[in-house]
Amino acid sequence: MICDTHRLAELLAGDLAFEAPARDAHPLYALHPFAARFPYGLAGYFIDALTERGDRVLDPMCGSGITLLEGWLGGRAVVGVDLDPLARRQSAARTALLDASAIREAGAATLERAAFGYAGIGNPADPLAALRAGMDDATRKFLDYWFLPETQRELAALAVAIRGESDDGLRNLQEVIFSSAIVTKSGGVSRARDLAHTRPHRVNDKTPRRPLRVFQGLLRRAADAYGSVDRDAVGNRAVLAGDSRRLPVAESSVNLVMTSPPYANALDYMRAHKFSLAWLGEPIPKLSNLRGRYIGAERQSGRATGDEMPPVVRECISQLGARDAGKARVLGRYFGDMSAAIGEMARVLRPGAAAIIVVGPSVMRGVLIPTHDCLAAIAAGVGLEVAAVAPRDIARDRRMMPARNGVRSVQGIGIEGRMHTEYIIGAVKP
Numbered sequence: 001m002i003c004d005t006h007r008l009a010e011l012l013a014g015d016l017a018f019e020a021p022a023r024d025a026h027p028l029y030a031l032h033p034f035a036a037r038f039p040y041g042l043a044g045y046f047i048d049a050l051t052e053r054g055d056r057v058l059d060p061m062c063g064s065g066i067t068l069l070e071g072w073l074g075g076r077a078v079v080g081v082d083l084d085p086l087a088r089r090q091s092a093a094r095t096a097l098l099d100a101s102a103i104r105e106a107g108a109a110t111l112e113r114a115a116f117g118y119a120g121i122g123n124p125a126d127p128l129a130a131l132r133a134g135m136d137d138a139t140r141k142f143l144d145y146w147f148l149p150e151t152q153r154e155l156a157a158l159a160v161a162i163r164g165e166s167d168d169g170l171r172n173l174q175e176v177i178f179s180s181a182i183v184t185k186s187g188g189v190s191r192a193r194d195l196a197h198t199r200p201h202r203v204n205d206k207t208p209r210r211p212l213r214v215f216q217g218l219l220r221r222a223a224d225a226y227g228s229v230d231r232d233a234v235g236n237r238a239v240l241a242g243d244s245r246r247l248p249v250a251e252s253s254v255n256l257v258m259t260s261p262p263y264a265n266a267l268d269y270m271r272a273h274k275f276s277l278a279w280l281g282e283p284i285p286k287l288s289n290l291r292g293r294y295i296g297a298e299r300q301s302g303r304a305t306g307d308e309m310p311p312v313v314r315e316c317i318s319q320l321g322a323r324d325a326g327k328a329r330v331l332g333r334y335f336g337d338m339s340a341a342i343g344e345m346a347r348v349l350r351p352g353a354a355a356i357i358v359v360g361p362s363v364m365r366g367v368l369i370p371t372h373d374c375l376a377a378i379a380a381g382v383g384l385e386v387a388a389v390a391p392r393d394i395a396r397d398r399r400m401m402p403a404r405n406g407v408r409s410v411q412g413i414g415i416e417g418r419m420h421t422e423y424i425i426g427a428v429k430p
C-alpha cells in the first residue's frame, strides 16, 4: 500500500486517545508489565490503515512487543529489534503460536520439578547452590540485597526447573511469567518497592509473596490468553537482538515502521529488568555494560551531535548547555543516536511507506526539550517527508511515566499541561 503525506496527515488528525480500559485489550497485552508501552489500539490503528495482510511491519525499538502483537494478530509479518533481553523475551512470547493445553502441561511439569528441587529431592539437590556456583560476586550480592533467603530458594528451584523445558517457545513463555512475578510496580516477590515505576528501594516491612504460588496463578492466566489467539489469522514474526542505529534489516524491505524511542531523559529499563534477568542467567556486570548502550542512557557512549543537526536541535542543546554542560552532552548524544536510528528507518522503508514515531517532550534542568519537534526535523534531514506531528493526551498512570518527568519538576516553569501530552510523528519515504 503506497502512502502519501496527505493521507498520513488525515490519519494523524483522527482521535488518537486510545483510552479503552485494559480489560478490552487482547489478553496477551497483560502478560508482563512494561513501563511506557503503547496503549492498546494505537499501533493497530496505523497498521490497519497503512498496511495489508502479509506486509512487513518493523518496530526497531520494540520494547514489550505491542506493535508486534497487534500486527501479528492482524496477519502482518512483524519484525522487532531491541537491545534489551527482557524486552525481546516479552516480544517473542507475545507473538508465539502456543497451544493453551501445551502451556498448562509444560507448566505443571515445571512446577513439579521445581517442587522436587525446592524440597531437596531433585537433581541438582540444591538448585540455589547450583545457580549461585555459576554466578559472579556482583550477581550474588545483588540477589542477596533484594531477595530474602527463603524467596531465593523458591526462585532458584523455579529457574532451574524452567531450564529443563526443552521447547524454546514454552521455555521463553515460562521465563516471561517468572519475570512477571518479580518485575511489577510493587516489586513482586522481591524486597523492592516502586520497581517498574521509579527508583527501586528496599523495604523491610514487606512480606514477599511465595514465587511458586504466584507463578502457578500467572501461568493459568497466560494459558487462557493464548487460547484466545486465532491461529489461522496470525502472521509471521521475527524478534532480533540488535541496535536500532545499525538495523539487521535489508534496505527498502519494510512497509511500515511503528515505534516509540526512549525519551531524551530515558527511563532506565535495566534498573528494573535486572531483577529477573539475573535469575535467568544474565550476569549483572554484563547487564550494566549493556545499559550504557541504550539510547538516552546517561552513560551511553554514542557519538555527539555536530553542526549537521537541524537548528531546533542545536538550539535545545545550547539552551541546556547554558545550565549544565554535562547534561547538554548527554542530550547531544541522544540526538546523534536518534539521527542514526531514524536514518536506518529511512534506509529499510520501501519508497511510499511510512514511519510512525511516538515520543514526548522532556524537561532537563528546567529546560523544556521538544523532542518531537527535534525528531521531526531530524526525519526531514534524512530525507523523509514529514506529514504531521500530532499531539495525543496520555493517561499518565497507564503509561507509567517516570517521576522525574512528572508534574512536580515542571510546575515552576508553568508548563505542566504539556507533560500530559506526547506526539506522533508521521513521515513517508519518498
Ligand SMILES: C[S@@+](CC[C@H](N)C(=O)[O-])C[C@H]1O[C@@H](n2cnc3c(N)ncnc32)[C@H](O)[C@@H]1O
Residues within 6 Å of the ligand: 034, 036, 037, 038, 060, 061, 062, 063, 064, 065, 066, 067, 081, 082, 083, 084, 087, 242, 243, 244, 245, 259, 260, 261, 262, 263, 269, 293, 294, 295
Ligand atoms: C519506550 S520503549 C518502547 C516501548 C514499546 N513501544 C512498547 O509498546 O512496549 C523504548 C525501547 O527502546 C529500546 N532501546 C533503547 N536503545 C536501543 C537501541 N540502541 N537499539 C534498540 N533498542 C533500543 C529499549 O530497550 C526499550 O525497550
